[in-house]
Every structure is written in structure tokens, then in C-alpha cells.
């Protein structure tokens with residue numbers, strides 16, 4: 423049985439005070455929501471402040487990115503060990519904004535995933551097609567390429583310790599959410615790819631989140647799909663009510 427995860431990717435938003443206030447509000451409201459894992463991903467400079475606020479609550483935290491090397495002359499970068507030091511449980515890797523704006527490749531993402539796992543972090547590995555890919559009928563091919571490239575050389579134990587997020591690029595920040603059927607179709611495909619690469623038991627255990635314009639009003643029907651195990655939420659995660667409203671959709675499912 424896969425336990426749902428509702429993850430809030432704050433991206434490059436908020437300042438220190440607003441991050442702490444949001445974390446506080448989420449921790450408070452989270453007390454009323456059961457049967458679902460909750461996590462927030464603040465900008466890295468505010469992780470420590472958020473950690474102090476969330477410590478002892480039922481909300482975990484993580485980072486939006488990291489660098490694969492353990493230490494050294496990598497100006498501006500942050501290692502997996504540093505994130506562990508900040509109490510991070512998760513790290514988002516391969517987000518489409520990093521793939522498409524910052525030019526990250528599957529090979530680089532793969533290095534990051536391996537380093538994250540080695541440090542004991544849970545990678546939230548993002549994949550997703552562009553609108554042009556979908557319109558050309560290439561969604562399946564793109565998703566497979568990204569998944570296989572990002573997960574190269576991962577053992578069965580390592581994939582079992584990871585989370586996958588399907589985020590169609592055309593649905594991110596656009597208000598155009600994938601239909602529950604569109605999401606379910608890709609999630610099922612992803613699980614089939616995992617079953618082929620590993621085995622059915624591993625594939626059945628991996629949590630696959632949907633991301634892209636998820637909000638409280640559309641979450642329940644997405645989360646009701648059998649292969650949608652949670653949500654990776656951007657804009658709506660910046661408001662405690664919305665974020666917890668999404669989590670409440672899972673509770674109803676359970």
C-alpha cells in the first residue's frame with residue numbers, strides 16, 4: 423500500500439519571514455490531516471529557518487536541487503551532506519525548470535540522484551513532456567527517455583527508496599491541469615517501465631506524484647486515480663489553506 427505524499431515546491435519565492443510564517447501555518451493545519459505524508463521544499467537559504475519551525479511537527483522538508491560532488495571547489499553549489507546536515511529528508515531532482523531553463527541533462531540528474539541516495543536523501547525525480555511532445559504524440563517516448571536516463575545504474579533498493587514525479591511541462595504554472603485520465607495514463611506507463619527494468623513488486627511500491635497546476639479544487643479527482651500517489655505542488659503550496667486542502671483530498675481517498 424503506497425502512502426500518499428503531498429509535497430510543496432516553493433521554488434524561488436518568499437522571503438525568510440514569509441517562509442517561516444508559511445511553515446508555521448502548515449505545521450499547525452497539518453495536525454488535522456491524517457494518513458498522508460507532507461513535505462515542503464523552501465529556497466535553500468531558508469531551509470534552516472523552516473527546519474526550526476517544522477522540527478517536531480509531522481511535516482518534513484527538503485531541497486529543490488543539489489550538486490553531486492561531496493565537497494570541494496564548486497562555487498555556489500550545495501552538497502547532499504549539507505542538506506542532510508539541515509535535516510532534509512527529500513531533494514527534488516530533474517525538475518523541468520532545471521531541465522529546460524538551466525539545461526540539466528538526464529546524465530547530470532542521474533549523478534545527482536545517485537549522490538542523494540548515497541547520502542540517505544530521498545530523491546523526488548521529476549519527468550515530464552513539453553506541449554510540443556504531447557501534440558506530436560511523443561509523450562510516452564519522452565517520459566521513457568527521461569526516466570531511463572535519470573535512473574541509470576540505480577539498484578532495485580535505490581529505486582525503492584526514491585519518489586517519481588510526473589509533471590507535464592505544459593501544466594506547470596499555467597492553470598492547465600492534466601485530466602485525471604491523462605495523469606493516470608502516464609503514471610501507469612511509468613510503473614510499467616519500472617516493472618520492466620526492475621520487477622512488479624518494486625514498481626508497485628514506488629510512489630508516483632503528479633505535478634502541474636494542482637490546487638485544492640482539482641486535487642481529489644487526480645488523487646483518486648489508482649496510480650497517482652500524491653502531488654508535487656508549486657503555486658498552491660504557497661498558501662497553507664490550499665496546500666492542506668490538497669492533502670485533505672487524499673484523506674478522503676483513504
Ligand code: 13P
Nearest residue numbers: 431594595634635656657
Ligand atoms: P504549479 O503547481 O505552480 O503548476 O507548479 C508545479 C511544479 O512545478 C511543482 O514542482
